[in-house]
Amino acid sequence: MIDLRRLRVLRVLAQHGTITATAATLHLTPSAVSQQLKLLGRELGVKLLDHEGRLVRLTPAARVLLEHADVLTAQWERACAELAAHEHEVTGTLRVCGVSSALAALVAPVLPRLHAAHPRLQVEVTEEESADCYELLLTGQSDLAVVLPTPGAPPVTDPRFEQHPVLDDPQDLLVPDGHRLARPEGVELAEAAGEDWIVKTHHNDSYPLLTAACAAAGFAPRVRLEVKEWYAVSAFVAEGLGVCLLPRLVPLPSRYAVARIPLRGTPVPTRRLITCVRRGSSGHPAVGAALAALRDVAAALTAA
Incomplete structure (x- = not known):
């Protein structure tokens, strides 16, 4: 043994x-x-x-x-x-981790649903970058993650995890009001090749997604300001200090004079949010209930 x-x-x-x-x-x-x-x-x-x-x-x-x-x-x-499936009621503690925008858009609406259906189930939530979420799953410190499969993520064939797409989230271009690219009909990402970009380059899921999108559009982004939180990024964009890619799930702070511009062309930059659990655990009643609720919330967002 x-x-x-x-x-x-x-x-x-x-x-x-x-x-x-x-x-x-x-x-x-x-x-x-x-x-x-x-x-x-x-x-x-x-x-x-x-x-x-x-x-x-x-x-x-x-x-x-x-x-x-x-x-x-x-x-x-x-x-x-x-x-656990032999128990009459779903109880215990479910530990969920994920990136901030996924927690806000998907996990937060799930919690009231889980509480209504399973009042004795306790849910703990931790915000982390995707790489850290995989670690939390692997070490048993979390049970379910909602993450972004960035280039360094485990492949879908990794025998340690079960990974499934839950939502595709288009990315928009965030520019100051009055900017040359502030066109409501949309622009192609390549038109922003000469702009300064605002993004934190280390330990930040947004950076590899930005570099991949820009590479597909034929350029490398020139990062001038390393800022991570969307509220702070929006403030710097509003001051004309650069532009950024903003996931559509992320709401704009109303106090800043910025414009969210849809991106046209092929491919349109999109983040894919996925659920990830330890392989073999998806049949656990608590994990299964959370996965089903996440799919329902994601479907409602897609249909909206």
Whole structure:
């Protein structure tokens, strides 16, 4: 018998490469991570790590174990889901994470629906960037994420996760009132190639989406101001300091003199919001109820 919590530590180590990074991800001390891996190796009667100075390297036995880890973990998630399904009422705590615009547009309307249908179900919500949401799922700190599949995201075939599209969100061009591109009929993104852009370039899902959209339009954006929050971005745009791509789900603050301009041409920049859960867990009553409610809210937004 093995402790699946220790197997989770090994999976995180394989992803991050160092004991220190694994400890930070799991909110443990490095010594606790090392101890968990020693106990896992002792349970299995194999050596899992080779030490090379201050670094560690996975042994062949550890890599064999990792080949089975995803299947074992998914099967355990299915078992937990089936056990929960035998209860007469959906209870417990559901932990949801996601990017800010997805939480506002999709998750917030879902919470009253879940409370009305399942009053004993508690829901916790955490706002994070997409990469962090995948980490929270993998480490068991979250149960459901609503994220943006940016270029560095796990592929849809990743055996650790179940990922499904929930909503396609067009992006508009945000410019100051009176700007040369403030044309209500819309513009092509390539027409903004010479503009300064406002976007935070590090640890921000919006940046890789912007660079991908601009590359498809034939240019690289010149970022002058690194600002992330849409309220602050709108303020800088209103002052004529640059432009940005604004997801249609994000409302405009009324106090700023800016114009939201639809983008024309092919392809039109669009964000795809997806739901992501640990593989095998979608059959859990709480997770399933939340996924169904998210689909309903997304359908209503699409039809509006």
